[in-house]
Each structure stands twice: as structure tokens, then as C-alpha cells.
Amino acid sequence: MSLLAKQYRWLLAFALTLIFASSVSTTFAASESSSTTSALQVNQVKSFVPTIPYANNFSPTPNPDKIYFSDCGHYLSYGFLKFWQMNGKFDSFGCPVTDEITENGRTVQYFQKARMEYHPDLAGTQWETSLGLLGTELYSASSPEERANPAYQPITAFPNSDTRVYFEPTKHSLGGGFQQFWNAQGGLYFFGYPISEEYPLLVGDTWVAAQDFERARFLFHPSFGVKLAELGPLAAAARNVSTKASGLDPSVMSVTKDTSIWEHWVDVNLTTFNATFMEGDTPVKTILIISGKPGHETPVGTFAIFRRVPNEHMKGGDIGSEDYYDLYNVLYTQYFTSEGHALHYAWWRSSFGYQASHGCVNMGLDDSFFAWNFLSIGSHVNIHF
Known part of the structure; x- marks a missing residue:
């Protein structure tokens, strides 16, 4: 069977999975x-x-102001630590892959799945700490061959429905399981608009469904559902930002993903x-x-x-x-x-x-x-x- 045929069959299976996921309602009662x-x-x-x-x-017990992630070798403190804690921790961001650094006059920190940015000019608003446009930046840094992927081409507008929504600012749509995840996990604030349609992506030796957003990339496979791709190290590398581990300060709490802080x-x-x-x-x-x-x-x-x-x-x-x-x-x-x-x-x-x-x-x-x-x-x- 040709690779194209295999991808077509996989996409068909993925579409059926998303349709199934969108139609399932919770049957538990209590x-x-x-x-x-x-x-x-x-x-x-x-x-x-x-x-x-x-x-x-x-x-x-008062929260610590600073912690060290022994798995990734970096610190997280104060405002970024609070934002990480309140908005999903490892599931939303992973652990930090840099310490706090300054980019273009702004304090930022790269994580496995995102980049946090501090905007003092927006103090007191929800955008004071927000996420960088990693998806957009990586698309801009991609090769002409990668940008030629049909999934990145604008699509024609259509009436919105319960199962799929069109976004005029980027001329892309969102539906099925990805739409459910987008709505449930933060929507426009966390992920931005979609900048592609769904497309097959080889991750390791496994084909998954992917869709790119201004701030993130969604991945889907029946074995793990929907999760966020680790774009942080890729975006850091594109800007020549070092992800070399920091030394541990003995006075700072060291944690892993399994640590209850x-x-x-x-x-x-x-x-x-x-x-x-x-x-x-x-x-x-x-x-x-x-x-x-x-x-x-x-x-x-x-x-x-x-x-x-x-x-x-x-x-x-x-x-x-x-x-x-x-x-x-x-x-x-x-x-x-x-x-x-x-x-x-x-x-x-x-x-x-x-x-x-x-x-x-x-x-x-x-x-x-x-x-x-x-x-x-x-x-x-x-x-x-």
C-alpha cells in the first residue's frame, strides 16, 4: 500500500474518531x-x-516563591510560577527549558509546550502574563516545502455549526475533538486562532493528527487523546536561545513531575x-x-x-x-x-x-x-x- 493511501486511511480513521468523540455524552449520573x-x-x-x-x-502552608525542576534543570519563580500553577502546570506548559531571560526588552521564559511573557504595560489585565506566538513563529521559520502543506492554505468561509467553526482572522477552521479541547482548555487566550487545518504528522514512529495554532500545536492519537506538542525547545532553538541546565541552589526546593508541592x-x-x-x-x-x-x-x-x-x-x-x-x-x-x-x-x-x-x-x-x-x-x- 502506498504512503499516500496509508495516510488517507489514517485520516479517515481519525475523522471517524473525532466524530465519535464529539457525539459522546457523559452517561454517568450521581x-x-x-x-x-x-x-x-x-x-x-x-x-x-x-x-x-x-x-x-x-x-x-505558604507557597514557595521559587522552585527548581530537576528533570529539566531550570528554575521557576514568582509571577511565572503563579501563572504556571494556576493554569494547568505540567499538562499546559511542561517544565521550564530556560530560566527567565530578556528578549526584545521583555522578560520571558521558555517551557516544553509554551513561552510565558511578562507585559508590565498590561498590568492588571489578563494579558499581564501571557503566552508567546510559538506556532506563528515556527511557521514563519519553516521551509517553503513545509509551508506548502495544503493544511496551511486558507480555506473558504462557511457558516458555523455545532461541530465546526470558521475563523476569519486566519481563514482556518476548528472542529471535532480539537475544538472540544480548545474550548475546554483556554480557547483564544491560551492557544490563539488556528493557523492550519488538521494534517497527518509523523512523531517518532507514530502517525498522529496535528493542527497548528498561533500559540500551540495540538496532537491527537487514540492512545493518548489530544495533547500539546513540545514547541518550546524548537522555538528556543529558532532564536538561538540556550536550554542548557542551570546549577541547583541548595536553598531552593527541587521538584519533579511527581512532587506534591x-x-x-x-x-x-x-x-x-x-x-x-x-x-x-x-x-x-x-x-x-x-x-x-x-x-x-x-x-x-x-x-x-x-x-x-x-x-x-x-x-x-x-x-x-x-x-x-x-x-x-x-x-x-x-x-x-x-x-x-x-x-x-x-x-x-x-x-x-x-x-x-x-x-x-x-x-x-x-x-x-x-x-x-x-x-x-x-x-x-x-x-x-
């Missing part, structure tokens, strides 16, 4: 507030699980009906929640998660009473009191930001899934008005 934890289970945990505040002046905890505000997920003293994500209704108030204080159930069955109250419930498929349940108060998905809720539960902290599906992956046994749950 649910509510008090638990079916048995009396025996409650007795087992009462000896070490607080049901009243045990730290009225709870404060997290910051404490993960959640702050629940019963006045605003917000839950803010924290890494040390840095907010990572804030969501709307539902708290306990009158007579079933969510307890105030600082607690710790002691039990996690991925799919819970919750039942409480007397049959026929107003407070009776019998709920299956309560996903991502994380208990923080022995009375059954928990953080969890509430599949029967269509809106959030008010009192309605039996004391639990109700969340939407995506938010409860995030909480499940962000928190763990022992994570603090700080609840207050």
Missing part, C-alpha cells in the same frame, strides 16, 4: 446529601474525624454559595454549589475528608415524609463528617447557588469530577459564612 454509611462505619470513624471545627484560624484544600462560602479550590494560598478554581436547607444546614468549621466513594447510594428520612430520599449513582462522594456530610455530584440539580440539600455540598458533574481529582483523604474542607 446524587445527594446524607449517606447510607452504616452505624458500624460511623462508629469506626468518630474517633478521628472531627464533626466540629478543629482549626478556627485555619491557614494553609502545594496543599490541596477547598474553601466553601455559604454566603455566596461558592467553593474555591486552593493550592496552598492560591485559588485554582471557583464554582457555584448548593448548601444545606433550613433544618439541614451545612456545618460550619474546618474538617478533613476521611472517606471517598466513587459511586454512592444515599438514603434517608422516613418513607412518605417530605425529607425522604433514595438516590443511586451519587458520583464522586467525599465525606468530611461522620454524620454523612459530603461533597458530591447532584444529578437531579439543574442550577446552583442556593440552599436545598440535606447538608451536603452539591456540585455539577464537571465540578464534582474536578473536586474528586483535586482533593484526597486528609484534604481540608473549610466552611464559613
